[in-house]
Amino acid sequence: MTSFVRHRSGRSARLASALLCAALLVIAGDALGEDAAGTFAQPQAELSARGEYLARAGDCIACHTAPAGKLFAGGRAMPTPFGTLYTSNITPDDETGIGTWTADQFHNMMHIGRFPDGGLLYPAMPFGSYTKVTRADSDAIFAYLKSIPPVNQANRPHDLNFPYNNRALILGWRTLFFTEGEFNPDPKQSDEWNRGAYLVQGLGHCAMCHTAINALGGSSESQAFEGGLIPMQDWYAPSLTSNKEAGLGDWSIKDITDLLKTGISARGAVYGPMAEVVYNSLQYLSDDDISAMAVYLKSLGQGSLPQPSASDIPIVESSLLVSLGKATYDAHCASCHGADGRGQPPHYPPLAGNQSIQMESAVNPIRMVLNGGFPPGTAANPMPYGMPPFAQSLSDDEVAAVVTYIRTAWGNHGSPVSPAQANKLRSAPLY
Amino acid sequence: MRRWFCIGLFALACIALKAEATEAAGQPSATMEERLQACAACHGAKGEGIDNPYFPRLAGKPAGYLYNQLLAFKNDRRHYPPMTYLLEYLPETYLQSMADYFAAQRPPFPAPAIPDVSKDMLEHGEHLVLQGDPEREIPACVKCHGPTLTGMEPAIPSLLGLRPIYISGQLGAWRYGTRTAKEPDCMQIVAGHLTEDDVKALAAYLSSQPAPADLSPAPKGSYKTPLACGSEPQ
DSSP: OOHHHHHHHHHHHHHHHHHHHHHHHHHHHHHHTHHHHHHHHHHHHHHHHHHHHHHHHTTHHHHHBOTTOOTTOBOOEEEETTEEEEOOOOSSOTTTSSTTOOHHHHHHHHHHOBOTTSOBOOTTSOHHHHTTSOHHHHHHHHHHHHHSOOOOOOOOOOEEOTTTTOTTHHHHHHHHHOOOOOOOOOTTSOHHHHHHHHHHHTTTOTHHHHBOOOTTSOOOGGGTTSBEEETTTTEEEOOSSOTTTTOOTTSOHHHHHHHHHHSBOSSOBOOTHHHHHHHHTGGGSOHHHHHHHHHHHHHHTTOOOOOOOOOOSOHHHHHHHHHHHHHHHHHHTHHHHOTTSOOBTTTBOOOTTOHHHHSSOOHHHHHHHHHOBOOOOBTTBSSOOOBOOOTTTSOHHHHHHHHHHHHHGGGOOOOOOOHHHHHHGGGSOOO | OHHHHHHHHHHHHHHHHHHHHHHHHOOOOOSHHHHTHHHHHHHOTTSOOOSOTTSOOOTTSOHHHHHHHHHHHHTTSSOOHHHHHHHTTSOHHHHHHHHHHHHHOOOOOOOOOOOOSOHHHHHHHHHHHHTOBGGGTBOOHHHHHOTTSSOBTTTBOOOOSOOHHHHHHHHHHHHTTSSOOSSSOHHHHHHHTOOHHHHHHHHHHHHTOOOOSOOSOBOTTSSOOSSOOTTSOO
8 A cells, every 4th residue: 555655665765774873973973974875885886776767767878878888978969959958968977977966956956947057958958857756865866876887978058949048948837837846646546657657757757758749848737648749750659648549547557567577468569769768767667666657647637628620532533542551561561460451460460450640640650660670688678579661662542541440440549641641751760 | 077078178279269369469570680670671671782873882891890880870970861860769789780681691682783874984993992002091991991992890881782873972971071990081081082083983883893793891900000090899
């Protein structure tokens, strides 16, 4: 019953003992000298081990480590609609990293989105989510970051377009979209649910993709987790609240935990940007934490959005698409996904009844046909089966036809897609 | 007795039904060929290549070379977004298994390309491959890629079975610095000495060579190479 409370009180107890140690250290300082430092080292090591786990939960590595770059030395380019941001060095280097920061300053950055000098962080850093992280967890992450090897690598200046290069504008953005405040457990829900909510809303920063981003780069809390197109990536992050999208209301807990921890499940596999999240973050989380997230996510999938809007493709054209689509499907897809669309789960996902194919946005199924892809390689699925790309072998007509077919066959309720939609996504960024 | 018989029959029927249900769901075979269908779309199921001349043959290239390339694509050090996209979230142990799989394949060679260059140019290509041009600091290809051009374990690739457009594309990429390897980057040094005509001649000559009797790369240390390369463990 009390896993969340236990987590919190456990952390408080550890913090209290650390404080006690620190106090003893001050009192006995001169007399004990280095011995005292030695006894202090153990809780510190525990704290940073916990911080390492939490940094995984926050997926810090995805942005703060460049491809083949040094751990947490930053420098990764982050294309945004407003220009390119370069991530910061968060190693404990005094000159170029966070070596001179204090735990208070680190917590301020996480909680209110301000640098030690009071400067404002760009909201590409998800402090809108991290503000929910407890002080104890923030301190643990800080202890971990202080324990990794420092890297002397200066931050690269951002390359933002006018007027977004003016940091003062962030003040306006914050007024509209930022609410400061630590996670508040809901006493009506179980501890497990609250733990899951804490991870999903806080460190997991799921809202960064799964809540629609508006023209100002903000997301509205009233639309939390209702899905949206990820800017610059051309992948659609499905709604976590609608069972017609990625809402998990009618999924079993096992299927959800399989999906999050291994990248594959009986209902579908992760792909696109979500493959990154499983690869770098979720696969490392404990079974308890993954279950808690599953319980919370499943509870979100209660609401539903209106039926997908009717297609604007004329009926004659869409019936032609379906007949070409069936021929294309039988020739290229049926050997793995089955003529009946049932797939061979978990390695070859079922297409019949698969929510991610039928969503109003057809971006993801079109991109899967064009680009294919592997689910992430995880400890539980280290050699995933890959889906071939078809961009080089199918025409726009064939891509549109086969996507139309899988969106409408076997009782699926998706709408037809046009060759123009397929063509447009040929130039979507792959990397 | 008859009752037990009926129960037995019922149990058997249940088992049979269950087996059928399992079979209907089906599971893909656990082979690398099955897992790597994403590679087969452009490189062929056994790495033999496909009709599209831009996609290279992988079969029989040394595993160390293939692994280096997979890792370079994964980390975006070798720039080709469709490959980075496929490999970005795969563990290095899997990349090694992929490299081992394609290195072990021996599918037949494609028919040699019919050269579309002048006889002089073809001879120039042959000269560069077999003799090099010491005055311009161009070592002969065979000095590193082997007397039969099938490469050497662990990381020097074969130059055969490739189409001219792929060869000239890669040599061009080395020349302009868009394809790089670990320092010392010998191919970048060598390609830096090549002219456009050299590239054309090399691509025409190499792609027109018939399959050697043995497609396998030479064992490690079979001959001494003139350059120390970062991609080749010393």
